[in-house]
Every structure is written in structure tokens, then in C-alpha cells.
Amino acid sequence: MFEAVRQNKRIAQVILALISLTFVFWGVDSYLNDRGGATEVATVGDTTISGYEFEQALREQQDRVRAANPESVDAGLLQNPLFRRAVLDNLVNQRLLAIYAFENRLSVSDAQLRDTIGGLEPFQEAGQFSMARYQSVLRSQGMNELQFQERVRGDLTTQQVLGAVGEAALVPASVATQLLAAQLESRSVHMAQFKPEDFVDAVEVDAAAVKAYFDANAAQFTLPARIKASYVVLNAESLRNRVSVSEAEIQAEYEQNKASYGTAEERKASHILLQLAADASDEAVAATRKKAEDLLAGIIADPATFGEVARRASDDPGSADRGGDLGFFARGAMVKAFEDAAFAAQPGVLPDVVRSEFGFHIIRLDEIRPSTVPTLADMHDRLKTELLDKAAARRFLEVAEQFANIAYEQPDSLAPVAKEFGLTVQTTDDWIDASATGLPGVDSEALIKSLFSEDVLVNKHNTDAIDVGNNTMVAARVLEHEPARQRDFDEVKTEVERVLRRQQAAAAASAHGAAQLDALVSGKSPQVNWGEPITLQRGVASLPPQAMTQVFSMPDTALPAYAGLALDGQGYVLIRLDAVTKAEVKPDDARVKSIAQQYAQLLGSQDLRAFLDALREKYTVKLNPSALAPADS
Numbered sequence: 001m002f003e004a005v006r007q008n009k010r011i012a013q014v015i016l017a018l019i020s021l022t023f024v025f026w027g028v029d030s031y032l033n034d035r036g037g038a039t040e041v042a043t044v045g046d047t048t049i050s051g052y053e054f055e056q057a058l059r060e061q062q063d064r065v066r067a068a069n070p071e072s073v074d075a076g077l078l079q080n081p082l083f084r085r086a087v088l089d090n091l092v093n094q095r096l097l098a099i100y101a102f103e104n105r106l107s108v109s110d111a112q113l114r115d116t117i118g119g120l121e122p123f124q125e126a127g128q129f130s131m132a133r134y135q136s137v138l139r140s141q142g143m144n145e146l147q148f149q150e151r152v153r154g155d156l157t158t159q160q161v162l163g164a165v166g167e168a169a170l171v172p173a174s175v176a177t178q179l180l181a182a183q184l185e186s187r188s189v190h191m192a193q194f195k196p197e198d199f200v201d202a203v204e205v206d207a208a209a210v211k212a213y214f215d216a217n218a219a220q221f222t223l224p225a226r227i228k229a230s231y232v233v234l235n236a237e238s239l240r241n242r243v244s245v246s247e248a249e250i251q252a253e254y255e256q257n258k259a260s261y262g263t264a265e266e267r268k269a270s271h272i273l274l275q276l277a278a279d280a281s282d283e284a285v286a287a288t289r290k291k292a293e294d295l296l297a298g299i300i301a302d303p304a305t306f307g308e309v310a311r312r313a314s315d316d317p318g319s320a321d322r323g324g325d326l327g328f329f330a331r332g333a334m335v336k337a338f339e340d341a342a343f344a345a346q347p348g349v350l351p352d353v354v355r356s357e358f359g360f361h362i363i364r365l366d367e368i369r370p371s372t373v374p375t376l377a378d379m380h381d382r383l384k385t386e387l388l389d390k391a392a393a394r395r396f397l398e399v400a401e402q403f404a405n406i407a408y409e410q411p412d413s414l415a416p417v418a419k420e421f422g423l424t425v426q427t428t429d430d431w432i433d434a435s436a437t438g439l440p441g442v443d444s445e446a447l448i449k450s451l452f453s454e455d456v457l458v459n460k461h462n463t464d465a466i467d468v469g470n471n472t473m474v475a476a477r478v479l480e481h482e483p484a485r486q487r488d489f490d491e492v493k494t495e496v497e498r499v500l501r502r503q504q505a506a507a508a509a510s511a512h513g514a515a516q517l518d519a520l521v522s523g524k525s526p527q528v529n530w531g532e533p534i535t536l537q538r539g540v541a542s543l544p545p546q547a548m549t550q551v552f553s554m555p556d557t558a559l560p561a562y563a564g565l566a567l568d569g570q571g572y573v574l575i576r577l578d579a580v581t582k583a584e585v586k587p588d589d590a591r592v593k594s595i596a597q598q599y600a601q602l603l604g605s606q607d608l609r610a611f612l613d614a615l616r617e618k619y620t621v622k623l624n625p626s627a628l629a630p631a632d633s
Helices: 003-023 024-034 053-070 079-105 108-116 131-140 144-167 175-185 205-216 236-241 247-261 282-301 303-313 336-344 374-409 414-420 447-450 489-521 543-553 590-618
Strands: 040-044 047-050 186-194 227-236 265-273 324-331 354-356 359-369 472-482 535-537 561-567 571-581 621-623
Touching: 003 040, 003 354, 040 053, 040 079, 047 053, 047 079, 047 227, 079 144, 079 590, 108 144, 131 144, 144 590, 175 447, 175 590, 186 489, 205 489, 227 374, 227 414, 227 447, 236 374, 236 414, 247 359, 247 374, 247 571, 265 282, 265 303, 265 336, 282 303, 282 359, 303 359, 324 359, 336 359, 374 414, 374 472, 447 472, 489 561, 489 571, 535 543, 543 571
Parallel strands: none
Antiparallel strands: 040 047, 040 621, 186 535, 186 571, 227 472, 265 324, 265 359, 354 359, 561 571
């Protein structure tokens, strides 16, 4: 239930967002005044939705999908009739709400409008509304202030309807408590599964039944159209043997970047810190300095005492217990005063105390680990490889258009484009159909779609050069083609028999399981191979939905209790309920408030859907089916 509530909460948020989104740009006024001059895609009451409005809304939604999925978006999805229908339904819902708000004289005060616009983040600078920024943003959108204000006013007006409907649901604490308790209830069960494969050998399949099944389901046994293809792949790797780098280029690359190839100098030091505030008084500074210098004098007289003094006197808890040891560090790891002193010294105790923003330091430089820079000989092969990779990538960008042009201009063969770029024409060994996701080594549904297009399949032309990502382009053509065909009975007889046998075995498994359940319910003790005990919680979907529903719908008045579940084509599951643990939820449990809010949002989304359905009945809605077809179809 928790998961369901969370999912429906998201649905409600999406519905509200989609409904309100366009009002910021169009407003109520634009919905109630026909634009004209374009084909109508829908009528809502006495108003129309023009093709112009629909196409603009479609483009905006397509842009949102692309922005949310920057890697790749199937262009076909964005022109799919279902996608177009969703956009059109959204426009209709917006229009319905606008008409309702207009007829009920809902309005927004100037003060409310002013406060709303003033609080919009795009119009703010340093947390304050900026008139200059406001005007600049509106100009970039091709709007003036009056247009924008009326559109926002329309949006706010409609939001009054959405708020009244979508946020009106209330869930009493007692109901939320019961819901939470139900979700936390746990049940202990044993399960036994009767699988079709355990009954296959006992099934007798009649030859006449096999033929009858084939005759009734011949469409299941068709072979789709399939092809074998040849193709060439152009990428940086394929061009690598056509580029070169000179020794001078390798030398220059090394000199330019050698500092980054090695390791920086590191120093190991220990310190004793006498902590002092950065803004300490002169008297405190003098006193702390005197104490530090006295400690330093004692250490210089007997360097072996450094660790003992650090453990006793240092104010740095991170290093005091280690005798002041700070380990190795490179430049940039320490505060500047400390770093400058450490990197200017030689191993040993520094003769002067050093002041930083943390206080006074007594420093001992313990070891110097010099920087290392590999020689050109050490880096030669790596640099050559990197430069060749870069040169090949540049070469790919230079010739990609030429590759596409040759594949297009000489469409009857891949040999010319392969020869031009020194590529190998590859072929598919196996048949592929239109459901394939690519060719061997090339993952691209767009390439497969192109191979099954009329120009390629019927006219025997090359595909266009397809950019499959990662700086790779592919051109292909069909070598062999087999059209879709109906397989005859003799060809698929064994396959049909196997299907029928599986169906009958599944039915036998279900019948056996049901018989075992009847025996258990009647008080008998059949031999059942129960599995390991399982503890389930209602709010945690540990089993398929139908199994969870079955377990938590079983009465718990007398235990053990038994139930069974027929699985579609997968046999039968026998369930034994052994124990039920009820959850006790206190009224002040924080989860009660959370689930009440989530359930209220779920109810609100359902109320909103019902309200929109009622508006569709009140204001007649007619859709133009042709609007759902892509423009180029």
C-alpha cells in the first residue's frame, strides 16, 4: 500500500503539472477565443482547439521529453499516435478547466497577481524581484508585460479550480492509523507449487487436437520478414591506420605536459601546535610565542624529546597522539605559512617557530620525497597512442560527411565507400527481422528500421549513413530478403504439439493443486512438499501481486488456513497460512500523518479525474482523429 500510495502521489503530481503547465504561456483568455486560420483538432463546448495550438503543445512536450532523456529518444515515439493523443487530451483538459473557471466568474486580484509574478525565480536577482530582468525575459519570449500578466492571471484562476478539487480530500487520523496498521501486518506462510513440467510426461496429446489448434491459431506460426545484410562501419578506430604522428609531435606533447605525468614533491613533517586565535591580543600573542620558543629551545637541545613534547603540549588532537606526525603532503595541503616553512627547510627541527591562523607551530621536517618526472622514453608509446587516437577522432569528424555522401550518391554498392576509407564490408551470418536492435557490433534500432524501409528493401539501395553514437557511422544494404510467410502444418507440427502439451500439463498441474486444496480444507492430510517458511508484510511486495492479494485476503480466524492460486500457464500454488502478526500503531506515530497526506493526494487525483469526466459530459468534446496521425503520414 505504501508503494501504491507513493506511485499514485506521483501520478497526481504529474496530472496537476501537465494540466497547469500551458496556462503560464497561454492563459484563460486564449482558450476562450478561437485563433482561426488553422484546421480544428478538437471542439470543447463552443470553443475550438486549432492545429496551431496542438502542434505547438506537441513540440513543447517533445522538447520536455528530449530534455529529460538527453542520451537518446526514439523519434518514432514522439510522433506515436498514443503520444499525440496524450498531448491532445491534455489540451482538452486545460480548455475544460478554463471554460469552467470563466463561467463561474473565478478571478484573481491585482495584489495576488503582483505577488505571484514578484516571487517567480526567473525574474529575481540576489533574491529580489528585478524589473530589468523581468522585462528582458519577457522580450526573449516575444511577450509584453500585459500579455504575460493576463496569462498568469488565467493560470492562477484555473489553479483555484485545481486546488478546490484536487486538494479537498481529507483523511481522518483514525483511517490513516488503520491503513498503516494494515500495511505493517505480517503473515507467515508455507507454499507448495505444482509445475507444468512435472506433468508433461503424463499428458497425451491427440493428433486431431494438434491440427485443430494449428487451424485455429495459424497466425501464431508465421515467420516475419527477415534479411541478411552487409554493412560498413566508420569510426575513429577504423581510421587509425590512415593517420600518423611524428616524433616531433610526440616530443612537443611531452614537453607541454610532462609536469602532469609525474608526481609532485612531497614532504613529511611533524609539528607541535600552540593554539591561538587569529585576532588574539598582543599580550596573548607574546605569551604564546614565548611558550613556543621555550619548548623549541628544549627540543633543539634534545631533539629526541620532540615526540614526547608533542604528546604533552600540542593542541592539535589529530597529531598529538602520534608524536606530532602529519605524514606526507604536497603543496596546497597545508596553510600557507606552514607550507612555506616546510618546503623551504631541510630535514631537522626548524630553528624558528612559525605562526599561522591556527597559532604557533614548532616544525620538524622528517623526510623529503622528491618529485618524479618520467623520461620521454618512458612516455613515448603512451603519448604516441594518445596522439594517434586524437588524430583519428579529428579525421573522423573531417570525413563523416564524405562517408555519408558516397553511400548516398553510389547507392547500389558499399564497395565504393569501403574502398575510399579502407573499410571492411561485414555481413550478418544469421537472419534478422524488424524486431532486432542492431547488427553484430552495432547497436542501432534506427539502422534496422532503415534496412526494412522500401527504398532499401525493395529498391536495393544502401541505407543512409546512420550515426549510431560514439563517433560511429554505419551504412548498410540488404543481401538477402525473405518476406513474411505462413508456415505450413508439417513444418510446425512438433512446435504446435509442444505448445499444446504444455497447456494440458499446466491444466493438469492446476487440477492436481486444486484437489490437494480440497483435501486440506476437508481436514485430510495429503502429502504436500511444503517449501521453507516465508514471512510477508502487506506493504512490502515480496511476491507477485496476485499471490500477495491471495495471502492477505485469507481469513485468520482458524489457523492453519489454506488457499490456492492458479497461475496463468504456470501451474498452481498452494498456500498455508500459519501465523498472523498484527501491528499496533499509536495515534502519535509520525507515519500516520505521512500516510494520511499521501492517501489524501491519491483521493484528490481520483476526484480530479472524476471532475474532468463530468466536465466532458457538460461541455461536449469532439476530437478530430486525423490530428493523431503524424504530419508526414
